[in-house]
Amino acid sequence: MVEFLCGLDAAVAVVGGKWKPLILWALSVEPRRTGELRRELSGVSEKVLTQQLRELERDGVVHREIHQQVPPKVVYRLTRKGAALDRALRPLGEWGEEHMDAIREVRA
């Protein structure tokens, strides 16, 4: 059984991983197909993207929707819980945006 130190620790378990916040952000704009996500997140491999989407689905923040057509169309969307997570990430993203230059500088 995984134990979490606090709520933030649990949240990071869900959203940790280079691409997950960006996936949430893209899906918060509108539902997307895998190919659309790949184009938007330039640099992610198909394997990594699929893996991260599966984990987000398992954690109940992303819903995978299959449209029965030929060929079948698979669309990912945020669940209510995922939309709340995306909103909860915004202040942290804004803090990072504001201080990005300084954060980069001390790592140069």
Added chain:
Amino acid sequence: MVEFLCGLDAAVAVVGGKWKPLILWALSVEPRRTGELRRELSGVSEKVLTQQLRELERDGVVHREIHQQVPPKVVYRLTRKGAALDRALRPLGEWGEEHMDAIREVRA
């Protein structure tokens, strides 16, 4: 030169690491000495705590204050930027708190 994908990516570079959010949280209550932090964060080794404090100091979110007395007293406090980071983390912590049981369950 480190490149960040977005503000959140930059913020995670600062606050990533098991203990950093807890250090920020403890210091948001009041400034602390290293020994006090160690007792509060039960489980952290002195080496890891010192390392994380140094990184937080380098990133300008924690200030190390030396009181000239015998023996010298070292106190850590949040900078203004660090207090803003702590506040920005709160919504994410609350989301994790709310969904912790479910997050734990799918990992059992």
